Amino acid sequence: MATLWKRVVDGMRKTRAVFGEGLQQVFQRSGKIDDSFYEELEEVLLGADVGLETAVSLRERFQRRVREAGVSEPEEAREFLREVVTETLARAAANDAPERGSPHVILIVGVNGVGKTTSIGKLAWHYQQAGLRPLVVASDTYRAAALEQLSIWAERAGAELIRSKPGSDPAAVAYDGISAARARGCGVVLVDTAGRLQTNRNLMAELSKIHRVLGKAEPGAPHEVLLVLDATIGQNALSQASLFSEAVEVSGIVLAKLDGSARGGVILAIADRLGIPVRYVGLGETLEDLAEFDPETFARALLEPPGRDAQN
């Protein structure tokens, strides 16, 4: 299996092409550090969809460090950018691995088509590899095709599956999923839900119901509510996150489709502005294309110039 670093670097090719190349030009420019150096840097950040607020904050913190250190050559300042980027990403780091024993229940939510079902397939594989016997629950009961898609992922990942007929009550299926997990000794339950727009009140109310029913079936459940965001939509992902947080308590983010996006700088905005940990990043469409979020790795992948990624 490819190392985390290799998967991240390959997956972030599009972002790296824009961000890494842009930074390369800024840091390799001739002349001393001056105002236009900082302006160019801010432009590169904005071009990778870091967002205005986060770009300004990064630039200011970077500038302060460069001044304090008395550095005047662009190339010497590079390390300070790595520091502020890593610190920003570290705000989104979290470590709460599922405990073995009772089923650890994870509810997956998000807007239509962001990558929920695919991410569940990858997560199921991740937990399967960790020996936790995952069970996936098809609480997206609206479309027969959705049930079929989840079944295929469950099979690929070697996960147990609980599904019901199209049109049945999503909360009831969720309840059955937990009973089944207990009976079968499964350590992790992943609940797939139908995509919904944050503006659809009925569907949002349904999400709260699924949440409540899970809590009745298993004390403390859901232990995690993961909101899947689509990295290709850049800054719009931020508003989705705030609106979903009003309906359910989101405990973590899965940033899907980072591989399809040249706007991977959005991960900095998410870390800087949301106050919700990033747990996983989707980097493609196969079982293995999921990376646990790690600030150092992602900072390095963002900042290191393309071409220097051969080792490690």
Ligand SMILES: Nc1nc2c(ncn2[C@@H]2O[C@H](COP(=O)(O)OP(=O)(O)OP(=O)(O)O)[C@@H](O)[C@H]2O)c(=O)[nH]1
């Ligand atoms: N390149 C890439 N494609 C992805 C990734 N995650 C999901 N996709 C693709 O995005 C599309 C939508 O994914 P789904 O998992 O069906 O999304 P969903 O949120 O379950 O969609 P609904 O259930 O319709 O709301 C599919 O074509 C996936 O293959 C990723 O990390 N990288």
Ligand SMILES: [Mg+2]
């Ligand atoms: Mg789906």
